Amino acid sequence: MNQRTASGPASPFYTEDHENFRAQVRRFVDREIAHHIEQWEAAGELPRELHRKAAEAGVLGVGFPETCGGIEVPDGFYGIVVTEELARAGSGGLLASLMSHGIASPPIVNVGTPEQKERFVAPVLAGDKIAALAITEPSGGSDVANIRTTARREGDHYVVNGSKTFITSGMRADLLTVAVRTGDAGLGGVSLLVIEAGTPGFTRSKLEKMGWWCSDTATLYFDECRVPVVNRIGAENAGFMAIMLNFNNERIMLAAQAWAFAKLCYEEALAYARERQTFGKPLITRQVIRHKLVDMKTQIDAVKAQLDLLCWRVSKRQMPVAEVCMLKNLATRTLEDVAGEAVQILGGAGYLRGAKVERVFRETKVLSIGGGATEIMKDLAARQLGY
Template identity: 40%
Template structure:
């Protein structure tokens, strides 16, 4: 027996045609799907369970149009397997049970309870944030019974972003995502053995400290400096807008140890209890529970063993993690846009004006359609990038994907901004009140800039995307022209 829910999901096109013909406006398809359960007697004769034979009828989630990625809603995909479906189920249950109803209160208080970090560590989500390979040496085997890939990480960001809270997302894992990978990949064994286990298990927090009052995307302009004196670097300077800084135990600090420009930048791991480290929480427009911080380093003595990798290679190490960082931004921003779309659809199916639900007004359907086409197109690009990360060797991904991840970040945050604005127009005054029906829409409108500016502003990303893609095309042409000559030389 095929359930009514599955029938209406896979027969959506037939339903839209039927509703348009029988009621006179296309919007009725949405109203029926979301507000009223369908009975078999309501289906047109052309739709029968027999027609479903051989069709993909696997639906996950609430089934709202565009409320989840297409592969949740009975569409075929080349990317996901049973382990992804299993992980999706675990993440959704975890978010719904432990997080969703608490996010607003945590954001208002500006802090996430410590036990949530420990729970995130237990779930394995913190270890998943640092990219591949899975840190088995410092965490143990993945708790789900399989080795995760980048699509599992995409699912994690996507499902957790259903909360509609940048503050929660960056608060629970922001520092780990961008601050811990340099330690994982370039720290000494002694340093990794001491820092990695407590951070991936949620016992301690590591953050990334690059941005300064006068240096953001222009990393080469860093003023924070460290001078080697004997067995210690003496660190002086300031860092601003540092995610997780107020409650971090470790800071991955970009500082100048040599000549001007990017060649003089190194990475030091600074510990919060070192004398001369001062932190103060910053008051920002949004992301209140992320712990945005102003940090001052005043003659901080950092053991030279806390140098990550080699001196003068800091910029190179940061660049190695930029693709992964932007990937995380893209995954979160796209779901935040989808949250605005889904909440708008749900609200528009209930709210009535002038004797009609909002979704029955063409101007509202136009807004929904614009949001939907942007979200779906953007998510497809994101999945393509995820596939490249999954299948390319690390060096090839660094070489080829920098421009794509930069441009995709702009796309994702612009779509988030558009959807947040349009959702606010649909919700009206409810989108201007903290809490209540418009809670997520109100919050995401405040937090758009927290996704658009960090990790590379739109202007920098657009320029970088074009320059890198142009250079890559030139290199590819050179390689193609050189290949026949090299083959002939071997003969």
């Protein structure tokens, strides 16, 4: 699974610059994350200082404009490199929570004012503040156009009432990009507000989950919560478009996550199969196991080929919406298959806490649900394909 071969990079999309950046992120993961991940999983959240260290390592700002304190790069492959290297720690919760600004901040970057970028994006990319995106509600997540949290205008404030749930980094976030209803029913009545921690009328409670333990997930409550109008991102009732602008990127990064964790499971299973003896022979010599490993790698490599191609197309400002939906489904299905087979190859050792494959196996479903569930991705792809 090496990216490189004796004759150079295995993929034409990755340059020396990407590989240098990879080395930088890898050092950060080895130094600041690998030895602490079990402790953070048990604690149910990441330490705040990790965000500052990640900012220093160039992990938080990559792909964001320099005017917001980011690091501009020519393509999305730097994001895939970050995903792949963070995934080596074996915790999807780490990626979800450390990188929650990856879904929370782009709407502000894309349609916010310079002052809003200064207030709401720059401190996040510096690792001083934590950002979260709050769209999903207890009444439903897939049907984004029908959110029920309301924001009624009173002078230079909006008064927000309602609730959001399943929000990643929701307990620790200082700045929350929140979708609210300011207008009529449907997608034309949605606006985005940045709601700051400590705003009167805003409270939250923690949720326990199957996986992603070190990612704090919350339900948010807004009770007559007064938010300044200057915190509105973009025009009133134009919030849905601001959310949609980032969907392709978000889904490509979720596919990258699924691919990176599938690859990790494959590597763990391969190493174990080489080491483990059964009936007097290494497991890797058994045809059944060899075929399982080849099947796993076949799926993983197919995902990577499509991931790189679509990442390149999106970097070229193309909008391959149907293909991105299908990629997300292919990648998450691959992760479910590969993680299951990896646990099977490790046998009892794969079922024990502390094994990377055990954790990844518990974390597979969330990627098939979040960021557009499998069924929703198929519906959208079918519409885009003109069915």
